[in-house]
Amino acid sequence: MDFGWLKRVLPRGLYGRAALILLVPVVTLQIVVSGQILQRYFRDVAAQMTTALVLDLDLLRSRMAEGEPVEALAEALEIGIAPAPDGTLTDRRLFYDLTGAEAIRVLHRDLPGLIAVDLVSDERFPAVILRAGDEIVSLSVSRRRLSASNPHQLLVLMVFFGLFMTWVAYIFLRNQLKPIRRLAEASEAFGKGQLIEYNPSGATEVRSAGRAFLDMRGRIEAMIDQRTLMLSGVSHDLRTPLTRMKLGLSMLEAEPEVTALMRDVEEMEALLETFLDFARGEALDDPTPTDPVALARQIVEDAGRIGGEIALVAPERSGRILLRPQAVRRCLSNLVSNALRYGEKARLTVVLSDRAIRFTVEDDGPGIPPERRAEALKPFARLDAARNQDKGSGVGLGLAIARDIAQRHGGSLSLTESAEMGGLRVDLVLPR
Template structure:
C-alpha cells in the first residue's frame, strides 16, 4: 500500500535525517501560520473594521444632516473629509492584501451607503467613498485602524527563525552523522580488501558499533593470516619429503612402477604449488592507476609466448583506473587456464561500464550445468564428470582463487553459458 511512498523516500542517511528534521518543522510552521492567518486576517481585521465603520457612519450622518460640526467630529476621530473622485466606483486592493478582503467585507456589511473602498492609491490612508444626501464623500483614515499593521512581520520572523534553527540543527546533525559515514567507509573499504585508519567517535551507540567493527576486523584479519600461514606452512613442509621421494625414485631403475610413482610425486608438487597460490591470494598488491587495456594486452602477450592462444576483444577507448595489477593478472590467468584446459578456443572480452570493469572469459568446452555452478566455485570442488579431462584435471582451486580475489576487491565472479562459443562464460566484475 505504501510502496510508492518508500520509493520516494531518500536512500541516503543524510537525506533521511534531513527529512526527519524538516517534516516536524514544516508541519509546525503550517499549523502556526494557519492560526495566525485565521486570527489576523479575519478576526482582528473584522473587529477593527467594525469599530471603524461606526466612526465612519457617524461622520457620514453628520455630513448628511448638514451639521457644521461634521468636520469637527471628523477631526476628533482623525478622519479626513474630501470630495470623492468621480471615477472611483468599485473596490480596489492589491492581490496580496489579504486583510483588505475581510475589511472590505465588514465595511460593506456595516455601511449601507458604501460606494467603494480604495486600498491602492494610498496604502497608509485608504479612502472610503460613501453616498450621502450631499453626494458622494471620501473619508480617509489610517490603515492601522482598519486592520493590524504589518501582520506579515510575525510570519516573516517565524519563517526566518525556523530556517535559522533548521540550519543550526543541520550542523549538529551533520556532526552526528559523520562518525556513521566514516564507519560505513571503513567497512566498505575492508570489504574491498583495503584497511583504512578508523577511530570510533560520535554518540555512545556509534562508538559501540565502531569498536565492534574494529574487533570484527581484527578477528577476520587474524583468521585470514592464520589460514595463510597454515596453508603456506603445510605446503612448504611437505616439499622436503616430496623432494626426498623424488630424489630416491630417480636413483631407482626405470620401470612402470617408478614412472607411476614419479607421476604421483609430480601431481603432489602441482597440488602444493596450487595450495601456495591459494594462500598467496590473500596478499593482494596495492592499487595503482593503470590502463586495463594495457593490462590484458600484456597478459595475453605473455600467455602467447607460453603457447596459449587467447582471442582478445577490447573496447575502442580505455582510461586509467585504480586496480591491483598482480592480483587481477593472477585471477585472469586462472580463468584463462581453466578455459584452455577444457576447450580449444578461449576469448577474453574487456568492457568498461561507467562504474565497473568487466572481464569476460569464454570457451567452447562442455561448460558446467547451471545447477552445479555454485559448487564449482567452492575450494577443492572438482566436477570432472561435467568437464573434459583430455587435457588433465586440476585440483579444484582455480575458480575458488579467482572468486576469492574478486571478493577481496569488492567485486564478483559469476558463471554462465557462452552465447558466442557455446561453452562456459566467466564474468569478473570489479568496482572502480
C-alpha cells in the same frame, strides 16, 4: 494503497533523510501556527477595529446626507474626504492581505451605503467609497484603524528563526552523523581488502557498533592469517619430500612404473602450487596505476606461449586506473587456465566504463549447469560430471581464488553461459 512512488522521491542518503526528518516538523509547525494566528488573532483584531471605525464612518455619512458641514468633524475623526474616483468602483486588495479581506467583509456588513473599499491605491490610507445622500464620496482613513499594522512581521520572524534553528540543528546533526559515516567508510574499505584507521566516536550506540566492528575485523584478520599460515606451511613442508621423491625417481631406470610415478609427483607439485596461490589470495598487493588492456594482453601472450588458443577483445587505449596488478593477474590467469583446460578456444574481453571495469573470459567447453554454478565457486569443488577432465584435473580452487580476489577488490565474479562460444562465461567486475 501503493506508496512505492514515495520511496522513489525520498532521499536515499542518511544526510538527506535526516534533513527531511528535521525540516518537515519545523515547516509544518510554522504553517500551522502562522495560519492559526492569522486566522484567529489578526482576523478577530481586524474585525474589532473595523467595527469601531464603522461608527465614525457612519456618523460622518449621516451628517453629510443631512447636508450639515462635516469638515471639523472629519478633522476630529482623522478622516479625509475626497470626491469619488472615476471608473468602475469595486473592492481592491492585495492577495496576501488577509486582514484586509476581513476589514472589507465587516465594512460591507455594518456600514450602510458602502460601495467599494480600495486597499491598493494607497496602502497607508485606504479609501472607503460610499453614498452619502445624493453624492458618492471617498473617505480615506489610516490603515492602522482597520487592522493591526504589519502582520507579516510575524511570518518574517518565524521564517528567519525557523531557518536559523534549522541551521543550528543541522550542525549538531552533522556532528552526530559523521561517526556513522566514518564507520560505513571503514566497513566498506575492509570489504575491499583495505585497512583504514578507525576509532569509535559519537553517541553511545555508535561507539558500541564501532567497537563491535573492530572486534569483528580483528577476528576475521586473525582467521585469515591462520588459514594462510596453515596452507602455506603445509604446502611448503610437502615440497621437501616431493623433491626427494622426484630426485630418487630420476635416478631410476626409465620403466613405465617409474614414468607413472614421476607424473604423479609432478601433478602433486602442481596441486601444491595451487594451494599456495589460494593461500596468497588473501595477501593482496597495493593498488597501483595499471593499464588493464596491457595486463590482459600480457596474460593472453603467456597463455599463447604454452599452446593455448585465446583471443583478446579490448580497446586500443585505456589509460591507467588504480588496480592491484598481481592479484588481478593471478585471478585472470586462473580463469584463462580453466577456460583452456576445459575448452579448445577461449576469449578474453575487456570493457571499461566510468564506474567499473569488466573482464570476461569465455570458452567453447561443456560449461557448467546453472544449478551447479554456485557450488563451482566454493573451494575444493570439482564438478566432474559437468566439466571435461581429459585435460587434467584440478583441486577445485581456480574459481574460488578468482572469486576471493574479486570480493577483496570490492567487485564480483559471476558465471553464465557464453552466447557466442557455447561454453562457460565468467565476468569479473571491479569498481574503479
